[in-house]
Amino acid sequence: RGAINHQTTTLFQTNDMKKAFGYGMLLLLLSLYSCHGKTKNEATTQDSTEVNATGPKESSSPLERTETFKAGGHTYVLSIKREANRTLPTVKDESGQVYYDNTVEVRLTCDGQEVYSHLFTKADFNSYLSDQEKANLVLQGMGYDPTQKISTVVMLGAQIGTAGLDGDGPAFTLEIPLQGGNAKITPISAQDTTGEDQMDLGD
Numbered sequence: 170r171g172a173i174n175h176q177t178t179t180l181f182q183t184n185d186m187k188k189a190f191g192y193g194m195l196l197l198l199l200s201l202y203s204c205h206g207k208t209k210n211e212a213t214t215q216d217s218t219e220v221n222a223t224g225p226k227e228s229s230s231p232l233e234r235t236e237t238f239k240a241g242g243h244t245y246v247l248s249i250k251r252e253a254n255r256t257l258p259t260v261k262d263e264s265g266q267v268y269y270d271n272t273v274e275v276r277l278t279c280d281g282q283e284v285y286s287h288l289f290t291k292a293d294f295n296s297y298l299s300d301q302e303k304a305n306l307v308l309q310g311m312g313y314d315p316t317q318k319i320s321t322v323v324m325l326g327a328q329i330g331t332a333g334l335d336g337d338g339p340a341f342t343l344e345i346p347l348q349g350g351n352a353k354i355t356p357i358s359a360q361d362t363t364g365e366d367q368m369d370l371g372d
Contacts, residue, residue: 226332231250231253232252234248243347246278247277247323248275251273253270254290255269260307271307271309275343294329298329307332312326322344324344339356
């Protein structure tokens with residue numbers, strides 16, 4: 170829901186903070202996908218007779234997680250739900266196997282009242298993807314770091330990557346205001362330099 174606007178702002182206070190959160194989210198996302206995906210070598214040695222034998226495959230298994238945290242005297246519940254979407258354009262891996270892309274639904278409630286809800290697709294990150302990445306990669310998922318210090322926003326990590334593989338593509342962080350409003354998307358690579366490349370995503 171809502172429009173996407175571009176802004177130039179500073180997401181973190183220092184470069185050290187930017188790098189720490191960016192690298193931390195990468196590790197979190199990699200651990201999330203390592204339980205479900207293959208390595209690149211495993212994928213490229215797939216028996217060619219199996220490719221598309223049963224049509225498109227799900228690029229990753231369905232996953233739903235809920236986190237509860239407190240901030241400013243309020244109780245927040247964050248839910249993240251990933252699943253394959255059969256209405257989105259499909260993608261192919263290097264062996265020609267066709268995969269469904271994913272959607273990720275993110276919801277945030279405060280004391281039982283919804284303050285943020287958005288169904289993310291790969292298209293939400295198109296401003297940072299090449300034409301080849303748009304055509305060949307999928308939205309692998311999103312993750313929440315429970316060790317983060319929460320004051321006015323909650324941070325998520327997002328991964329775009331090759332279908333069926335562990336997280337290996339562009340990574341991002343999302344900043345969701347606890348009181349509702351637009352979420353901000355920032356490429357982790359941009360965070361590690363200036364932290365000024367950011368996109369507003371309407372809730």
